[in-house]
Amino acid sequence: MNRTYLPDYNLAITLLGGQSFGWDKIGDTFIGFTVDRAAKIKREGEYILWQTYPVHDDWDWLSSYLRLDIxxxxxxxxxxxxxxxxxxxxAYPNLRILNQNFEEAFISFLCSPTKSIVGIRQCIRLLADKFGDKLLLDDREISLFPKAERLAQADINEILACKVGFRAKNIHEAAQKLMKEPVTERIQSLKLNEARTELMKFRGVGDKVADCTLVYGLGxxxxxxxxxxxxxxxxxxxxxxxxxxxxxxxxxxxxxxxxxxxxxxxxxxxxxxxx
DNA sequence: TCTCAGGGGCGAT
DNA sequence: ATCGCCCCTGAG
Missing domain, CATH: 1.10.1670 (Endonuclease Iii, domain 2)
Known part of the structure; x- marks a missing residue:
């Protein structure tokens, strides 16, 4: 594990609140997966102990994910x-907003309508186990968040099996649309209002899902x-x-x-x- | 066993 | 602009 000075960061409420859904606290260690990395983070006083997977010691990724540049x-x-x-x-000092991958945040919040946070977390884990790449975190196997490409190729019934219900069609369609053109690159280059308009063109995206994606996935x-x-x-x-x-x-x-x-x-x- | 709301959005009026 | 419905889960 690496050791880095980071006193003013509330890991629990930032990682386990409703902005990302791939984190768990196991013992006193936060273990999480995203679309391209998994990580372990543990607080030790004013420092954090951390490691990234499958690429180790990737502070560039972690500092960006934790959004330490603001x-x-x-x-x-x-x-x-x-x-x-x-x-x-x-009441909640040092709560932060994460910098999540655009496609990951987008797909996560497509799972969210009329679901509780526990429900969303459950769906995301089922999707990860079924469609995400597997990797080994020391002694534990973990699934990464599924790539849009993989969801686009999936049978709709496989997605339905992840308890997403009526959201399955939206997830599947969105993943396919993201693959079709370089939509991701284009949306990432747009200003707020234009990006919002583009997002709202997807089925299943209204005000709430669009804004969650803009804040958590597009910064x-x-x-x-x-x-x-x-x-x-x-x-x-x-x-x-x-x-x-x-x-x-x-x-x-x-x-x-x-x-x-x-x-x-x-x-x-x-x-x-x-x- | 049942009801109900849950970090909404769509489509028919 | 309003309203029933979408599928499923956990809580009460």
């Missing part, structure tokens, strides 16, 4: 102007996804009424948090939902 202090400073956010930061900081909890919170704490539209709440958050709505939302929704 100016976290500044973001915290910016969003702390809101009193609820301030409380949330106090946009300036918007936040609203789930049912998010909507309730906006009503309870920020004066939106029951009829408030997704777009209205989204625009307001974008303005209010001035470029960092993603981070504000992450704190806010994590904080209130877990109470």
């Amino acid at each position: 100016d976290y202090e500044n973001i915290i400073k910016e969003i702390s102007k809101d009193k609820y956010i301030k409380s949330a930061i106090k 946009f900081n300036e918007i936040t996804p609203f789930d049912v909890w998010g909507k309730r919170i906006m009503q309870k704490y920020y004066g939106f009424n029951e009829k408030a539209k997704y777009e209205d709440m989204s625009l307001w958050m974008k303005e209010y948090f001035n470029g960092y709505a993603a981070w504000a939302g992450q704190f806010l929704f994590e904080y209130i939902r877990s109470r």
